[in-house]
Each structure stands twice: as structure tokens, then as C-alpha cells.
Amino acid sequence: MKQASTGVVLRVINPGALATLQDRGRMGYQRYGVPQSGAMDTLTFEIACMLVGNEPEEAAIEFTLTGGSYALESGRCRAAVAGAFTVTLNGAPLPPYRAIELRAGDMLRIGAGTVSHGSARGYLAVAGGFDVAPVLGSRSTHVRSGIGGVDGAALRRDQWLQLRAPAPPDSLPLALDPRLARHDPGPIRVLPGPQDDYFDTAGWDRLLGESWRMSPQSDRMGMRLEGARIPHKGDYNIVSDGVPHGAIQVPGDGQPIVMLADRQSTGGYPKIATVISADLPRLGQLRPGDGLRFARVTIDEAETAARELAERVALLRRALRPAGILG
């Protein structure tokens, strides 16, 4: 039951390094081997959604390292970019974290990240969302298995993206003080397990004592870390079991891999620790070469952090202010 097209079309002029449609992720299908996917930085993603008045169930464009450029081919729409990136509208710099109205012919350029630590990914949302049918309950793209997004693939040059809303909403466009959108610095917090007993204190000393560097061989599936080798106590193969989001698996070479949104549902390497949910958005903002450290916390601390993140999202929602009409 496809609705008639609204005639509002956003054209991908240049998708940057990698741009995919993502929402909160595909829930309920890991038992069938389908990865969860979804936004790598759910906090910044959610800010993009709230700036244009979308629910976080709606998909946005997740761009990587450099934003690329997009032109409104026809119609009018409201759009917003969230993330620490330079943005211009028809060549004029645009304040960050501000919803704008686009008219046919307008060109939005998203440049490189503006902070050294924490601008790997940003989100371009449009009010009402993109006219893309959910697949298995989600619009998130999993490129490896060709599921979701537009034809299961990353966005391509000259692709036309239909918008669902025929016009921008009547409400005033919203803006957010960019300082409120910053990620907290500090180590990435982990909980031990589920296979922490495959490692002894030597392994833990390495994980927590070393400064790690994100390898260029990282993607939405896993973040490979370079640094000292984490020794196993004995065997480094396990009978395959479920791979939780943020699991730090250690293969035979001792170089840890943090399993992220596009991870496979099952795997056979021991997982020494798992990144807490509140710190996954920060992890999604690291760039190849960036350093990071881990700190061990308790489940109580992890649960407190999860509640604090949810409270922060609620605070951000209340901090939105009308931005005035631009462009």
C-alpha cells in the first residue's frame, strides 16, 4: 500500500565516506541471524530527530567522517544536521544543531568534523522522514546482508530520496545550544563478561591499563583496537554464543574488537568485557587513530549511567528553542 509520492525529493550529490539510513535498530531478529544495526551514536541521532520533530523510530541519514552534500530537488522540507560538523546552506555557514527550511534548489554541504575526538558520525534528519518501507520492523540499513534503507545499500551519488511529508510542519524550526550536545570525555566504561573467566589478571591489567588506538580496519560491525596484546588464560575458542552490543571480543591474536551496531548475532571468540549502554554513543564518535581507555564499573553504576543518559535526553528535549526562519 504505497502512498502517492509527495513530490519532495532530496538528492544525494555526494554521500561522503559512507552514508546509510539508520533508525534505532532492528529488534527481535537476532534469533534469525539478522544483526540489530541502527545509529552508531544514538544520542546524536536522537537530537537530529528532535530538531525536526520526528520520533526516534524515524530514520535519518548517518554520515561518516565527512558529511557530503545534498540538494533539495523539488518541493520544500525541514531538515537538521546533528553532530560536530561544519554545515553550509548554499555556501553560507549554518550554525550547528539548528533546523532549517529547504526549498527546491537549496544545497546543503556537510564538511569535516570540527573536533578531534568525537566527530566520526553525524545525522541528517528531515521532518516526517524518508519515504522508505521498513524491513523486518526497521528502516536501518545493514549493507552486508542487503537489508533495509534504500535497496539494502549505502546511499549513492545522484540517488533521489523521496520524503514522506509534503511540506514543512507549521511549527517554528528548533535549535539546540551545541554545548549541550557534547559527549562527556573520560574512559569508556565496561562490565566484565560474559567470558571474563577466559582471562586472568594479566589480561585485565592490559585491557584497563593500556591506552588503545582505534584501527582504520574498523567499521559499523566492529571497532578493532591496536595496542598491547591481551593474553588468554588458555583456549581462545568458545562454542558460538550470542554477541551482545558492545562486547569486547579477543581473538587468538589478542587484539580486541568491540562489537558494534552491525555485529553478527553469534560468534566464537571469548568476550572479556562489554561496554555499558550509556557509553556506546561515545564509542560511535571515535575516528581511526583516536585513543581510548577503558574503566571497569559495576552493574549498579552501569544502570545509573543508563538512567542518567535517558534523563539527559529528556533535558535536551526541554532545552530546544525556536530558531527563527533561516534561508
Add this chain to the structure above:
Amino acid sequence: MSRPRRPAGAPATSPGCRILQAGDQALVVEFGDAIDARLNRLVQALDRRVAAAKIEGVIESVPTYRSLMIVYDPLRIRAAALRRRIEKLVPKSAAAEAPARRWTLPVAYGGAHGLDLEDVARAHGLSTDEVIALHSGAEYRVYMIGFSPGLAYLGGLPEQLHTPRRSSPRLRVPASSVSIGGIQAAVFSVEIPSGWHLLGRTPERLFDLRRPQPFLLAAGDRVRFLPIAPAEYERLAAITARGEVVAECETGA
């Protein structure tokens, strides 16, 4: 559930069930660390009980060979509360199993469909017909679906066919390949890299988004293979190419 951990690599003992914290969004209920039908029955029995309990905050569960991962929302249920709920659900034995679905998957063995059939036969001093008879004469249990959408890992491979994996994996193995690796069998769903031995290929599709139920198999299903000629493979493949299912399925005990 607070038994001391047995050392890694020790034989699976029952009821050595442990509930492991896996971050603040998942618990893993581990019944052992072996590929074993009894452990797998326990996993699937718990999976059914968790589904039936409809616990507030539980998002999904992922059954694997020997453990069940329970994914939850930490804002809706805390780990300690979920752990207490799960402890009460852990089955002591998996004697009573729900009636399984029994599938018969047609397979074209050997030739271009099963590049490793002759090598496997040679490795075991068997004829290719003997390998086909052994492989299609057994009933398999779907231990888990994993690695890629719809890929079925099967237990029940006859011991005469246990074969170490290839020393160098192939970078691309076609979808619907019927394969064996170590003590396991599998049916692949999409094109993947693999070091398993390819015995044949089914014209059935294990994953097809055009179908109302995109995934053919689920953990706990039983599978048999029916040898077919290459011409029959082509005929059936033309039907599955339209999004229809050709494999036969019996439901009930």
C-alpha cells in the same frame, strides 16, 4: 546460580547452568560449553519459557548451541530483577519438548553444486554415493540460526562424515549451499566466506524477504535432506525464484 565457574575447557556438567552478565543490556544463560543435543534442548526449552513469561523490559532472546542470550532494556528492568525472574524459569531437564517442525530439503549433491563431495568421500575412504546416503539418511536438529540471516547450524551429522574444516576458507560460497564442517552440518542462506565442505545445494531459499515468513528454519526444527537430480534442482529453483517454498514441512510430534 552462584556456583563457582568451572575451568574453561572442562567437560560440560549438568546442571551447571550459569547466568552471566553481558553488559547492561543482556544476560546470557549458559548451560555448558559443548555442541550437544541435550544442552541445546535446555536452551530451547528456556527460550520458550522466557517468551511465554512476557517479562516487561525483555526485548528479544537469542538461542545458540549452548546458551540463551536475553536482551533487555535497562531502563525498564534491572539486571538483578531480571536474573531472579530467569532463575525461576531455568528448566531442570528438557525431557518434554514441544512438537518440532520436520523439514525435507531437496539437495542436488556433487558437481558444481557440491564442489567438495569427492574430496570428502576420498578423505573417508567412501564412494560419493555412500557420502550422499549417509548425509541424507540422518535427521538433523537446527541448533541455532546465526552468523548471517537464516543460516542454519545443524547437529546430527553421522560420525563417519566428521571432517576437519578446509585449511583455506573460500571467500565466497553460494547461498543455499549444504555443507559440513567438523562435527556439524549447515545450510547457508546468503553468499558468505566459509571454510566448510560443500556437499551440495538446495534449490530452497532459507532467507527470502518476499515471503510472509522470510526465514525458513528456526532453532529446534528437524531437517532431512532428499537427494535430487540436477534437472529437478533447476525446476525447483525456478519456483523458489518466484518467492515460493518447495521444501516439505510436517508439524507435530
